[in-house]
Amino acid sequence: xxxxxxxxxxxxxxxxxxxxxxxxxxxxxxxxxxxxxxxxxxxxxxxxxxxxxxxxxxxxxxxxxxxxxxxxxxxxxxxxxxxxxxxxxxxxxxxxxxxxxxxxxxxxxxxxxxxxxxxxxxxxxxxxxxxxxxxxxxxxxxxxxxxxxxxxxxxxxxxxxxxxxxxxxxxxxxxxxxxxxxxxxxxxxxxxxxxxxxxxxxxxxxxxxxxxxxxxxxxxxxxxxxxxxxxxxxxxxxxx
Numbered sequence: 001x002x003x004x005x006x007x008x009x010x011x012x013x014x015x016x017x018x019x020x021x022x023x024x025x026x027x028x029x030x031x032x033x034x035x036x037x038x039x040x041x042x043x044x045x046x047x048x049x050x051x052x053x054x055x056x057x058x059x060x061x062x063x064x065x066x067x068x069x070x071x072x073x074x075x076x077x078x079x080x081x082x083x084x085x086x087x088x089x090x091x092x093x094x095x096x097x098x099x100x101x102x103x104x105x106x107x108x109x110x111x112x113x114x115x116x117x118x119x120x121x122x123x124x125x126x127x128x129x130x131x132x133x134x135x136x137x138x139x140x141x142x143x144x145x146x147x148x149x150x151x152x153x154x155x156x157x158x159x160x161x162x163x164x165x166x167x168x169x170x171x172x173x174x175x176x177x178x179x180x181x182x183x184x185x186x187x188x189x190x191x192x193x194x195x196x197x198x199x200x201x202x203x204x205x206x207x208x209x210x211x212x213x214x215x216x217x218x219x220x221x222x223x224x225x226x227x228x229x230x231x232x233x234x235x236x237x238x239x240x
Contacts, residue, residue, distance in 0.1 A: 002164030002211050010187045010215045011037045017045040017072075018151040021108070021179040022062065026081055027055025028227065029171040030062075031154040031189035033217045038154075039064035049075045049108070049148055051101040051175070056081035057234025066094075075148065077101040097131075103145055105178055111147035112181025118145045153183035156217070157206065160190040161199050164208030173205060180210040189217040 011034060014020060024030030048071050054063045065071050066084035073095040079086040088094035099107075106118045119135065119142040122128075132143040155176045157166035166188055168176050180186045188211050218226060 002208055002214055004214050007033055007037045007215050010034060010213050011041050013185055013187065014038055014043050014152050016043055019047045019049060021049045021150045021153045021183060023155040023174060023176045023179055024061065025171040025174045026052050027060050029156050031156040031217065032061055034154045034187060034189050034215065035061050036064055039068055039070065042068060042070065044070040045072045046070055047073045047075065049104065049150060051077040051104045053079050053082040053085055057236055058230060073097065075099055075104065077104060104148065105175065107145050107148040108178040108182040111149040112178060115147060117147060120145065148182060150179060150183035152185045152187065153179035155179055155186065155188050157188050157190045159192045159194055159199060160188055160214045161194050162196045164211035164214055165199055165204045166206040166211060167199055167203050168205040177206055180206050186211050187213045187215065189215050191217055191220050191223055
């Protein structure tokens, strides 16, 4: 049964050395209250699993964890949008396992579905071969990747009802379902909490059976104000 808890109670569930996944896409739709509270808590030696890193125009979301040296390893597709993460990697202070975005997604899916791994032709003939077994099937070469289970997933949604059913919009949908399936503990940061029955079943993106905890994030109005200011300060908003 889903539990509704405070931000502080939620981040206390993330233990030192945990494998953490966060949803969102280059800043937008990131569960930023959870990430900021985790940074404040100082929980470290984390393995961060997230294909795309933070918002490029400011110190944001996972940058807060990197600033505190809380990330020991990243399984990421790129680090170019995060000065903190890329700087630590280039300095040799952070281990990064670069993995193609689609492959990370499939490995999360494999963990959630109980599959033994992923075979993909992506990366054949590249440095990916150094760390992944190559196999040939019907004359075609593939690389084998193990599943990516998570200890904890931070996901963002627009709404949750009292059963934990989540409505996700836009980039909130990126990786949310895959991480919810792959994680032992799923914590959803939501803009609105509504009564059971207020969400049309057809609008449910993540069923409540996959969600363990829900926290109140920014309201829709606060969310709009926050991102308008963030993008405006970074000169990333079109006039008009």
